[in-house]
Amino acid sequence: MERELILQCQRNDRNAQRKVYEKMAGKLYSVCRRYLKNDEDIEEALADTFYKIFTKIDQLHNPDIFEAWARKITVNECLQKLRTAQRLHISLDENNVISSDAGEHVSFEKDILHLLNFLPEGCRAIFNLFAIEGYPHKEIATMLSISEGTSKSQLNFARKKLQELLVNQNV
Known part of the structure; x- marks a missing residue:
């Protein structure tokens, strides 16, 4: 600018x-x-x-x-x-996540941003703050009034869920 x-x-x-x-x-x-x-x-x-x-x-x-x-x-x-809006509900249910390797390389702008819509809002916010905006877990925890551990577990949940969505192509 x-x-x-x-x-x-x-x-x-x-x-x-x-x-x-x-x-x-x-x-x-x-x-x-x-x-x-x-x-x-x-x-x-x-x-x-x-x-x-x-x-x-x-x-x-x-x-x-x-x-x-x-x-x-x-x-x-x-x-x-x-x-x-009281919509920032962080999902702690990791039982349904299937961990697998995402073998396909996808266009970030097109596919990953589309897949983010399938994450619960809390996970999506944490993934965005950490992976895209570059905030550390400590700062994310402060911003969202959660613990660092919750931030880390939600990032892990988001990553696994994104991998699952990529592998299963059920979006």
Whole structure:
């Protein structure tokens, strides 16, 4: 993102805000889509994200990290949406998971993101935070108000479930 464009946004320049929205909406929509299933929830989280970005952009002291900052806001908005709706139920039932090697290499964007929709929401959130966003288990545990052990077990559950889905192709 251009440094000058961010500085203009910090001065409440509406044209600059529109340009930032146009450049970032697709990327941030994809982040929302990884966490939320419902299109309405995705759109609401995205709108809340941009509201926060533009109302708090003056707190961003280094315009060079804008994209990472915006992404973090997006993740937090999605997690808040899950929490508020009381839908962040972490499944601890690992008895039905079949562990196997996924022999096929699949396109991440197309297939894995599609498969994430078949995970329980809590597992999907943890998988996204750890495997895609790169958060450590300690930080995930704090963000979701769970233990580190729960974060680790849910990541393991998510991985096994994804492998099962890939091997069985029952999606």
